[in-house]
Amino acid sequence: MSISKRIVTIVFLTSIFLVFIVFAVSKKELKKPNIVFIMSDDHAFQAISAYNEKLIQTPNIDEIANQGIIYNKAFVTNSICAPSRAVILTGKFSHLNGVKGNSEVFDGSQQTLPKILQNNGYQTAIVGKWHLKSNPTGFDYWNVLPGQGDYYNPDFIKQGKDTIYKGYVTEIITDLSVNWLKNRNKNKPFFLMMHHKAPHRSWMPAIKNLGLFDEKEFPLPENFYDDYDGREALKTQMLTVKDHMDIRMDFKVPCNECDTGSVNFWAPGEYWRRLDRLSPEECQVWEDSYKKEETEFFQVKDDEAKYDQWKFRRYMEDYLRCIASVDESVGQVLNFLKENGLDENTIVVYTSDQGFYLGEHRLFDKRFMYEEAMRTPLMIKYPKEIKKETHSDLLVQNLDISPTLLDMAQVEIPADMQGNSLRKTWNKNPSEWRDAIYYHFYEKGWGVSRHYGIRTNRYKLIHFYDDVDFWELYDLKEDPSEMNNVYDEVSNEKIIAQLKTKLAKLQLQYNDADFEKN
Numbered sequence: 152m153s154i155s156k157r158i159v160t161i162v163f164l165t166s167i168f169l170v171f172i173v174f175a176v177s178k179k180e181l182k183k184p185n186i187v188f189i190m191s192d193d194h195a196f197q198a199i200s201a202y203n204e205k206l207i208q209t210p211n212i213d214e215i216a217n218q219g220i221i222y223n224k225a226f227v228t229n230s231i232c233a234p235s236r237a238v239i240l241t242g243k244f245s246h247l248n249g250v251k252g253n254s255e256v257f258d259g260s261q262q263t264l265p266k267i268l269q270n271n272g273y274q275t276a277i278v279g280k281w282h283l284k285s286n287p288t289g290f291d292y293w294n295v296l297p298g299q300g301d302y303y304n305p306d307f308i309k310q311g312k313d314t315i316y317k318g319y320v321t322e323i324i325t326d327l328s329v330n331w332l333k334n335r336n337k338n339k340p341f342f343l344m345m346h347h348k349a350p351h352r353s354w355m356p357a358i359k360n361l362g363l364f365d366e367k368e369f370p371l372p373e374n375f376y377d378d379y380d381g382r383e384a385l386k387t388q389m390l391t392v393k394d395h396m397d398i399r400m401d402f403k404v405p406c407n408e409c410d411t412g413s414v415n416f417w418a419p420g421e422y423w424r425r426l427d428r429l430s431p432e433e434c435q436v437w438e439d440s441y442k443k444e445e446t447e448f449f450q451v452k453d454d455e456a457k458y459d460q461w462k463f464r465r466y467m468e469d470y471l472r473c474i475a476s477v478d479e480s481v482g483q484v485l486n487f488l489k490e491n492g493l494d495e496n497t498i499v500v501y502t503s504d505q506g507f508y509l510g511e512h513r514l515f516d517k518r519f520m521y522e523e524a525m526r527t528p529l530m531i532k533y534p535k536e537i538k539k540e541t542h543s544d545l546l547v548q549n550l551d552i553s554p555t556l557l558d559m560a561q562v563e564i565p566a567d568m569q570g571n572s573l574r575k576t577w578n579k580n581p582s583e584w585r586d587a588i589y590y591h592f593y594e595k596g597w598g599v600s601r602h603y604g605i606r607t608n609r610y611k612l613i614h615f616y617d618d619v620d621f622w623e624l625y626d627l628k629e630d631p632s633e634m635n636n637v638y639d640e641v642s643n644e645k646i647i648a649q650l651k652t653k654l655a656k657l658q659l660q661y662n663d664a665d666f667e668k669n
């Protein structure tokens with residue numbers, strides 16, 4: 152063979168080899184799973200039928216659980232909106248990611264899940280509630296609500312530009328998300344964060360859903376009249392259904408001459424500001440829909456027991472109406488994946504930024520380390536790896552989301568992330584898993600004191616500190632509703648000592664041992 156022939160042969164073989172390599176690499180890229188991460192805001196696990204059938208049917212959200220895994224003990228590290236989002240993005244506790252409360256600005260230059268995925272071949276998008284003050288980073292496409300956002304005809308910030316969309320926020324977030332999926336680059340795997348505003352206060356439903364649950368009875372939770380005996384920290388809060396909701400903003404009764412019941416000077420005005428976003432026709436439908444409630448209000452307001460029941464029903468009706476739209480949204484996204492052959496290779500996560508009280512301990516809202524707020528719904532579907540109808544009672548956290556999704560995307564999990572990949576929880580009994588959850592809440596306001604604590608499978612130990620100094624201990628096996636603080640019982644000295652040791656160890660592990668000095 153002549154030299155020139157040899158060169159031609161070598162070039163030819165090298166080209167074939169290179170084509171093969173490129174093909175193999177791109178095939179591997181294609182094999183990476185797509186990710187749809189759906190998060191609602193303040194969605195209590197009690198209001199998902201996969202967890203509890205008493206309040207609402209959520210067939211589409213349940214479908215994720217039916218097709219995958221549902222976690223019965225999923226918790227947040229700090230039960231409030233912005234901090235939870237920062238934990239999910241970074242896989243780090245609040246004191247390290249810089250967002251301890253709702254007022255801090257997220258430092259978008261730090262390492263985040265979307266950035267790492269983007270650097271590893273993913274196209275990334277976030278649509279809906281962001282709530283971290285700085286502009287989103289690490290997203291090829293972002294279209295987010297400013298601050299808390301509005302329910303009706305809401306403003307958005309689309310890639311830095313002020314935009315307004317006509318319609319209902321949950322439906323708009325769904326349409327924008329599905330549109331992005333439709334127009335994506337089909338040669339790359341995708342990561343979509345679809346973040347709903349609903350069902351955040353003040354629970355304004357889609358106009359079409361204003362009549363939902365009109366006929367449903369809502370019995371008060373057993374501890375609706377909690378007297379807070381033995382629990383000093385609960386006595387100062389201003390977050391009860393009975394005494395701290397606003398007659399206009401929360402209950403939607405436009406009574407100008409009424410004492411609005413609000414502890415917030417801005418709340419009655421907020422009602423009108425939010426309604427002003429509706430068109431005159433929509434506003435008419437709204438006012439007609441709430442006529443019945445207004446009439447009832449005047450019938451019950453002087454009878455305490457009936458008034459309490461009415462308040463709770465008003466709260467539940469609108470809260471659940473908002474969830475009905477979220478469930479519909481989940482159904483639309485699942486359908487899109489199915490119809491486009493993306494069902495098998497897409498991980499779908501459903502969660503909330505934290506839980507919520509639905510009248511338990513008299514409360515609405517979140518913040519406290521008691522179960523209903525500390526717990527959050529979490530379910531994951533990925534047919535390739537997760538068996539249908541898997542239930543997990545392992546202690547998992549929102550801290551685990553970043554490591555899990557990186558693990559699934561075949562990307563190395565950075566050593567400074569503090570959560571664990573949930574991949575090992577998909578089989579019943581992983582050899583190693585955490586036996587306790589660490590929690591730390593910082594935000595001041597509404598009469599809630601700062602607190603931190605530990606939750607094991609059986610016990611919960613909480614220390615309220617800063618402006619107060621109270622300890623609480625609950626035996627969750629004997630007292631799942633956390634009504635009896637048994638911290639002062641002599642027989643518990645040993646378990647308290649053990650829990651305190653474990654707590655100190657977790658604080659050291661998570662680099663939060665020195666916070667009281669800060």
Ligand code: CA
Binds near residue numbers: 232504
């Ligand atoms: Ca929230």
